[in-house]
Amino acid sequence: MTIILFDGLIYASVLAVLCVGLSLTYKITSVPNFAHTSFAILGMYMALIMAKVLDVSVYLALPVAFAASGALALFMYYGIIRILQKKKSSLISLIIATLAFDMFMIGVLNIIADGIRNTYQVNSRDFTLRSLDIVIGGDGGLPLVFVVTLVLLAGLALGLYCLLYRTSFGMSLRGAIENESLAQTLGINTRTIFCFAWFLSGGLAGMAGVLMSMWFQGDPSLAAIMLPSIFAGSIVGGFSSVYGAILGGVLVGLSEVVGTSILIDLLGYWVIPYRPVIPFIAMIVTLLVLPGGLIQLITKYQKRKNMTMKKAEEEKEDRREEEDGVGA
């Protein structure tokens, strides 16, 4: 049972971190980035290199992966997306470009994996770094990666809130997302802001990849396997909302792990390979029933609440006016 709890929570948190990055870049560039998982796989190999080749603590890989994957995302934004947008390419061309970059990265990451294996005689496929992790409280205790993953997700939620709503930089960021040219006329350097957001998105994905390889397995093929889950998480959350992405990612991640284990009990072990179908169904159902995602539900509720409050106030005012009229 605890294993399922660890599995579920770590996977859900990692997924949520990835979803946040995906939704962030989608909100800024309005291009769904099909190469987003390759940033995470790059992080995984940074972890492998740090732990097995350089022989240092695997936690040192977190900042390294953040920088490396962030730089890769920045390169993708500057070298491909920005150029195509300047050429007024259609949305579909942009999507194809991200798919093409994904293909390119599959090649690069596999070459890295082969290179590590052939040069350092380290297993670089389906590897796991779980045995290198520190377990708090001895055998059967709390693995550190579990704590770090949850802290990262919580810190991300809090940090993003502070950044977006409590700093002037965040205000510029939100303004630039809402209306780029209007923000530019107000003297906001939208280019720096977008670059920052892409770097952040890639860097977060890299860190998620490091954590992933410390509990589950790391392999280049995960890029294609995890992609539907991440998109499902973002879409269930509402795709253009960062907080929706956290919600959707956690939900999809938990339902994948816990749902599969329930189905194993009910139907038998043959269901295991069909696990990727769960996020897919979640995505389809969301698109059919609630295309705006969970966040739409929440904002609708808030709007209704505001509306009823406004209405009540208006009614009160009307009544007062009437009373005044009667009084006069």
Add this chain to the structure above:
Amino acid sequence: MALDPGIIFIGDLVAIFSVYLIINLSLNLEFGFGGVPNFGKVLAVAGGAFVMGTIPFMVFGMLVDYGALEPVDDNIMLVHQINAYIEAHPESVLGVFAITLIVAVAVGGLLGLASAYPAIRLRGDYLAITLLGFGEIIRIIGINHTSLVGGTLGISVPDMLAFVPNEYRFLTASFVLLAFAGVIYLLVARFTKSPVGRLLRATRDDDLALQTLGRDPVKIKFKVMMLAGMLGAVGGVMYASYVEGVVAFGYDRLNWTFLPFVMIIVGGMANNKGVLVGTFLFVAIRKLVIYYNDSLDGLLPFDIIWLDYLALGGLMILVLIFRPHGIIPERPQKTESLEKG
């Protein structure tokens, strides 16, 4: 008699070219003309191939006494038995292949409809994501549902040309495939030149204008997805019957979704001649790369396959940036009244 390597090279080139031509024409129909970004092209292709992996066994089951043999478990023995039957009764192939094609067309159409349904009313990017997901799901089912097409090991299918003498078998297959592709090319070319072709372009370019003229873009998109699904499934049947087998692992995103996209974008979208050029170019290049692959092996510290990913991905990005309209760009279609001035 052993065939000359040069003839094998050309025969294989023609066959693979024909298969990709069918698939690319279908993708061009839905994406180039209709504007539906089908990133799950592999779905229809795999659907057709899976039909080829199941239906012939069922139909031959009515003609041949299988005994206790099962299509998946005793695959090789059964295929051997069926091939012997085909050699004795060549006329049976016509019926079986026709039934297989009809079922594949139906399956392809249904898959096109089902995969488009959840997101066709939403924006293009949602549709793209859903279709991509569908493409991944069919592979998972094919790999894990062993009774369908043999799971990870795959399955051999009866040789539809077993009655042709051995020395001609290979070239006959290429010729039959080319004939099929040629007929489909002519049909699609006629279709896209007709008013329906203009309707499709209109759906792609401005669905609001289309609505003001009383047409429903969603309905048109559904129809083109179904039609393209049907053609894609035919492509899948052709490929599976050419290689005489179905291995679910082979139906991946690179080969059956991404590569067709590269081919039609490089050749020129919404332009059947462009598809012809793009398809030939890439099939020839890939064939040559595979041909000279062995001489590179061992020189590099990694598997050569990954260079394929690097080259295709990199090339696609470069084409999108520097030549987004392809080798033969789309031309405005001249109608009779336009030509008269």
